[in-house]
Amino acid sequence: MFKKVINQNLPFFRYLIRWTLLSIPVAIAIGSMVALFLWLLTWAINFRFGHKWLLYLLPVAGVLIHFLYKLYGASAEKGNNLIIDEIHEPGAGVPRRMAPLILVTTVITHLFGGSAGREGTAVQIGGSLANLFAGWFKLNQADKQMLLTAGIAAGFGAVFGTPLTGTIFALEVLTIGRIKYDSLLPCLIAGLVGDATVSAWGIMHTQYHIGNVEAGQLFYGHQLHVNVWLLLKTIVASAVFGLAAYTFAKTAHAVKGISNKYIKIKWLTPVCGGVIIILLTVILGKPDYLSLGVSPEYPGAVTIVSAFRPGGADFFSWLWKLLYTTITLGTGFKGGEVTPLFYVGATLGNTLATLMSAPVSLFAALGFIAVFAGATNTPLACTIMGIELFGGEYALFYAVACFTAYFFSGNTGIYSAQRWLTPKTVE
Structure with missing residues (x-):
């Protein structure tokens, strides 16, 4: 044997x-x-x-x-x-x-x-x-x-x-x-x-923290392990996260398409992109949406980390970062999309938490992973990312956020080489 x-x-x-x-x-x-x-x-x-x-x-x-x-x-x-x-x-x-x-x-x-x-x-x-x-x-x-x-x-x-x-x-x-x-x-x-x-090699990664959130509740005298009202808010916010992911992907492809169509001298494409980024920064009067958006350039700057605190993001910080990034990458500069997606999601989560009277740090974390999930069509990986980065206490909320955003992001994504074996929904 x-x-x-x-x-x-x-x-x-x-x-x-x-x-x-x-x-x-x-x-x-x-x-x-x-x-x-x-x-x-x-x-x-x-x-x-x-x-x-x-x-x-x-x-x-x-x-x-x-x-x-x-x-x-x-x-x-x-x-x-x-x-x-x-x-x-x-x-x-x-x-x-x-x-x-x-x-x-x-x-x-x-x-x-x-x-x-x-x-x-x-x-x-x-x-x-x-x-x-x-x-x-x-x-x-x-x-x-x-x-x-x-x-x-x-x-x-x-x-x-x-x-x-x-x-x-x-x-x-x-x-x-x-x-x-x-x-x-x-x-x-x-x-x-x-x-x-x-x-x-001694390289340290940024640490994120979700504050204490009352995730359970009493329901007709019975203790539930999930706060149903908070879960409903999560679903609504995650639908918005999915639409933001859809907007990011569509805008990125549109900027690249418009640049290729209308700018015939190709080396002028990054020149135009760079000039637009400079003008936007001058008009807004602050450099918060340049580069990664993880480390603050000055005290009080809007960053991914600051988005985990009440008042740590402006109402439209997510939109500005979306535009900055799609213009940068769509006109020929190099780098990835994911950290800007984290920024878009975390700041949008901060805004939605304020509007919906929800825990700011939790919604910033949900936006962080959910917008990424919708833009890359990888909800399972992003659920695990939530657990690795923020801890497993709110794993159910991570999963609900990522899969909801995935469905609401439509049949698009930032990677054109992705193959579609099955549609997201069945008719």
């Missing part, structure tokens, strides 16, 4: 050992490069804080980014969509230059004040390095696709300090309506090792 059990499980042990040995070195390399990227990003943002005039060179920075990709980028210009396409239908491959190119150009974007994120950079670093290792390991197409997926998990988990979220995100983002569980183990190993590597 014992020999029979061993023989039955031998293929699994081989699979476990093989993918552990394949995933660990890839994840260490990705985690190390993400750590370097986060360090450079922090330096660039702080340097701009001390040299505010750099914002006025944003159009020049955009021209530099344009020609860097024109001269050296090749297919790397497609970014995350290239990696997703390569996993679905292997073709020309992911260029080796993608990782250093996206790292440098994202730092340039933030150094001069462009509103962008960091997830796109981390995912492209992960995909590029995973493709490089796949060549060194001489993997077949199926294994290469699996390693690319693990690379996404390592990059995402490392950049946000959320290894489980990175694991599920890599599996969920590829095809709406299907998760390929055969890639679960490599993604989990890569996500954990990538995150541990960033920590080993």
Whole structure:
């Protein structure tokens, strides 16, 4: 009997050992490069804080980014969509230059004040390095696709300090309506090792906190584990979060489409985008919507962290950040969309909490993950992100928020390479 059990499980042990040995070195390399990227990003943002005039060179920075990709980028210009396409239908491959190119150009974007994120950079670093290792390991197409997926998990988990979220995100983002569980183990190993590597390099992630919320209630003398009235408010707010995600995705695609259609001299596209960002900042009279939006440039600035406090965001902070980011990325600057989506969601949650007399920190957290869920069509990963970032006490609210926003965001998303296996709703 014992020999029979061993023989039955031998293929699994081989699979476990093989993918552990394949995933660990890839994840260490990705985690190390993400750590370097986060360090450079922090330096660039702080340097701009001390040299505010750099914002006025944003159009020049955009021209530099344009020609860097024109001269050296090749297919790397497609970014995350290239990696997703390569996993679905292997073709020309992911260029080796993608990782250093996206790292440098994202730092340039933030150094001069462009509103962008960091997830796109981390995912492209992960995909590029995973493709490089796949060549060194001489993997077949199926294994290469699996390693690319693990690379996404390592990059995402490392950049946000959320290894489980990175694991599920890599599996969920590829095809709406299907998760390929055969890639679960490599993604989990890569996500954990990538995150541990960033920590080993001494890089710290931003901490968020939800204040005490009365999540249960008495109902006809019986104690319920869920505050029904708060849950109803969550559903209403999450529908708005989904519409915000829809607006973000549509606006991002529209800005890019309009730029390609009406600006014939391509290097002028980032010039126009940079000039618009400068004008908006001058008109608003504050730099709160530039760059990541995590660290405050001055006391009282609106940031993701401040949105967790009453009065920590203006009524339309979410809308301004949405416009800043879609203009920045739609006109050729580089970076990710996810951290700006966190900003949009957290500040919108702050506004809705005020309007609905709801707990501000909880609604900021719900918006943080729900707008992201709607824009990327990854509600399961975002529910797990809520647990990893904010703790598991309000897990039910996270799930309700993410899945509600997912349905209300419509049949769109920020990644055009996503495949649709099943629609969100059944007629």
